[in-house]
Amino acid sequence: MGKDSDQTRSQSGISRRNFIGTLGAGALGAAVAGPGTATTQEAQSAADGHLVVALRVNGRQVRAAIEPRHTLLEVLRDQLELTGTKPGCARGECGACSVLMDGVPRYSCMTLAAEADGHEITTVEGVMQGEELGHVQQAFVEHDAFQCGYCTPGQVMAAEGLLRRSPNPSIEEIQEGMSGNLCRCGAYAHIFKAVSRAAELKRGGEV
């Protein structure tokens, strides 16, 4: 059968504790830079039509060889093996793939990986403090703000972005701020409570 020209290795969900330093095949090499050395870097064209992008993902500097058509979602999951970020629709209609870019929530399925070059990306894995859950995650647990949990990483990132922008949101602001993330199980009522609680936790309220 046909010859191979598109041999990009795909997901491996086997490792769950995803350390960027152990990138899978497909990345041209994962350089781990020292802290605070992220620089804005133009996406460079590699000889074979791939681009090399430099991203800072969850505080770590990574370089990845990508095709121009690759989305940030695909690079996060397939190359960096950060499978916490979920594909739902691949067209900006559900929010399951929400991440923060420079602290602002956006859909990684609607972001070309090349556009993320030089930017700071935070995924659900990046709001953990080691093995400890972040404030938003803790609040989601406390208030049972999910059912199947598939949309939850995206919900957590939307909430994280909302609270970074608006640390003390009203319940209506929460409703608006979370309106870019579908939950087919319909856990919205608990999500509202959880985001409200997360704001409290972030402000240093009672844990």
Add this chain to the structure above:
Amino acid sequence: MLPNFTYERPGSVDEALEHGSSEGAVLHAGGTDLLGCLRDGVFSAKKVVSLSGLEELRGISPTRDGGLRVGALTTLTGVASDPTIAERYTVLAQAAASAASPQLRNQGTIGGNICQRPRCWYFRGDWHCLRKGGDTCYAIAGENHFHCIFGGSGCYIVHPSDTAPALQALGASVRIASRSGSRTVPIESFFLLPADDIQRENLLEPGELVTEVLLPPVASGTRSVYRKVRDRGAWDFALAGLAAVVTMPGDSVETASLVLSGVAPKPWRAAEAEGALTGARLDAETIARVVAASVAGALPLEHNGYKVALVRGLMEETLRALA
């Protein structure tokens, strides 16, 4: 899955125009509409030219005439949360805040929002329709719940933008750059109807780029509002919307600008309604006349007759609130 293309991220507008002029090049501002179109095969691209390196196209600043310049790459969130816009150009802030979802507003730009392609499901889906170069408009005999009641001919899309009618109501212009120079076009004449060109929604030629949106100064006492009705509480395009900009120094309306979204292939100026409102006292009788005038000439299709009632309702509600 996206098809293959090459990717350029120029560092200057000139460079962007250079790349943008090559055959098969498409411009990428926020990318939220472009990537959807490429994924669905609405059109194809050999080269994606990203504008994200063009810092000069971002931001909001005052102009010498007392108006405002909004860089085309300013995000919808940026537009919606700008204090000057919120205060003086309320209609625009409200329109930007009502578009899409929080994440898409963080990414989508004002330039991209006015240049986005229509959402007609035949156009977006795998129907080879008139607007895509085919020979049939499937909406005419098909499922036309969300299609236009004004301005259709051959093709019955609605223009999907919320900010465009707000800009038109404000009398804004767009600045367009190309390799041969730049021009400023009133937004009123920026958009095209199917009768003008069935495959384009605006007059941008290949290789042209919207660089900024220019807002004229607003007269004191101007009141403006954008009211959008959609089937879902968020993350939905307008079934119909009304951008209203009215000055009423005393008891009577001095100027009125009423532009509708979601009902025509371009932002639709309700000219007869404006005529009925201008110079009149904002009383029940005037409102009734304006409401009736607002749907003059409406030609609904089989499933979108409700839009006529909706436009009347929007007009009535908005005018009552202004009264």
Add this chain to the structure above:
Amino acid sequence: MKYYLEWPEPDPTNLPPPAQDIEPWGETRVVGKPLPRVDAYERVSGTALYTLDMALPDMLHGAILRCPHAHARVTRLDTGRAQAMPGVRAVITAATPGAAIPWYFRGQGPTSMLFDEHCRYAGDEVAAVAAETPHQAILAARAIDVEYEVLPFVQDDAVALTPEAPAIHEGGNILGQETSGRGDVEAGFAGADVVLEQTYHTPCEIHTPMETFVTIARWDGNRLTVWDSNQGVFGIQANLARALRLPLTSVRVICNYMGGGFGSKLGLSKYTVIAALLARTTARPVKIALTREESFICVGNRAANTIKLKAGVKRDGTLTALDAVFLGSGGAYPAGATSTYLVQALYLCPNVRVEDNEVYTNAGPSRAFRAPGMPNCAWALEQMMDALATEIDMDPVEFRLKNIATFLQINDTPYTSIGLRECLSDGAKAFGWSEARARPRGRGHVRRGVGMAAGMWAYPGDPRATVIVKLFADGSVNLNMGASDIGTGTKTVMAMVVAEELGVPLDRIQIEHADTGTTQNAPSSGGSQTVLVSAPAVRAAAIEVKRQLLELAAAQLERPVEQLVFQDGEIMPADAPDQAVALADLRGLRGRQVIVGVGRRHPHPEGKIALPFAAQFAEVEVNILTGEVRVLRLVAAHDSGRVMNKLTYENQVFGGMAMGIGLGLTEERILDSRQTGKVVNANWHDYKIPTAKDVPIDQTCVPIDPHDTECNTTGAKGLGEPAHIPTAAAIANAVYHATGVRVTDAPITRGRMLSALAERRGE
């Protein structure tokens, strides 16, 4: 007509009697508490591994070529171009050896083939490809050259009934027509003071769970392992084994974390069989993940229903007759389309007639969707009840209270418990019904109204679960159960049952579940049966462990078992608590290192039936100028028996109502019926599921526990489905209360609301 959930069909009649005599719980210490989920950490941290996240070494990706025509015959198929594409490892079609697999969609058959040359809807499977990357697979599938003979198609249910309609299956399009009921409806109407008649319509809805439909198949010699996002591994296993002609033992199906199903992932899907075939052909693991668009087209929907309902009532509120005609179509390969159950069962009525018609149409297949047929039926019945109440000038709650049936009228079976009265009265109280009902509805263009609806669920569950609880030498526990946790909190609730019985903290209970290779048979997580079927089995297994531990302790303490008590993970003589022995200190346990308890679900009670009941209340705001309907608040009162976990219980109720808002206000599949027959809104923008802004902030859950000691040994009844049944109807009734306009077609879109308002004004 009947809904088909599973094959082989459950046979609850030939189960052995319970092994132990287990007393119902009284007060519980762990069960019922609002505890966070045992797998919450995994789900919020992104570490939970869903099938879509998984990959195996050397794995290929599959893609399916689907028929683009609503009705066609494949006349020529050439895979040459596709075979030559980069990365392609296999292309399979109807002609591939081993691919001529009969396809069953109603339990028995065959009624079509895996790749059927007769394509009956736009989306039917024609061929499939395995390639090195998903992209290569998709491109290759598109490169398969197919010539079709395009046939006339029919998508209108009523037209499909006519003899002129193109035949979708041999024998025509009428799948079933049956009439049932009791009494004499004509006499009932003759004796009524008020008779109303109305036709209602509900849309075709799509399940569209957040995790798409995905499977990974891997062969090891003649043994197949499938990781598959589904709601019941044993049903998938049985059907896959049948399709591939393998013994059950050669097919292992695993699904730990899964991202929602709502019924669409109950049955075996073609893509799973196709992945298995591709994996066998290529001798490599194959993953197939359907696209979001495919999830709207070919893996199930709730059939649209047209329900004509006529009802008679006396002035005093006594129902005298109900006469209903149902018409629905589950498309070309339906699992069911309608449910007449509520009309027959919910209210006391001596004279009932239901005529049920189900037809084939050239559209995507239906599947059970959260309470299949029931919210549709409630949409009609509960609006009719509201209209009757108005006509006789009686409060809708009072009217329903007057017509509560205390037994299942379909077969004269008494209920083990019925909390419908409390659902109605306590729910009304929590809602502030009387005050809200009397409040002014507004004179301007924004009107307010309140409405309510009741419901019940029909399925008592398939009582066949077997569960194993293992207690290790240190007192920690392994819970081994076949049930799936589809997001309803199954794992958490079952662990709480173990904790209740054995006094082991939740974090010392490890759960192994939903794996046909390592866990024991349990019914699928559908039909609101998981807790009420599996929890008693878990309880029995834990009690069996406890029995063995007490025997060990009796030997060690030299006391008869009867004198010992088991408390907080310790065993002690009732009269000498100071002699308490911790489990880890039991010598007999240390010797064996493990105690194994096997528990089976007991059969259903003889001559009685256990079913859940519900009443929901809604307040809405309607803008009569724009047609906008906003749900302001919801109250749900549910008799689902014992509350197993207050937090997950409440969450599930709110989730059911959110989905009900979708049916009531926003969701509707739209077909291009007059032109191409394709779905025009196969995406989440055009098919509108509720967002955070479509559900009210103000939602209240009122659990009603009738302390049912007969239904099963936990006292819990089903919850997931009843939570969804009355919501849309309650909203419609509130809209009527606000505006005086009855919208009989769901969903109440802005357009429908405006049209109904205009019609009333005589425009």
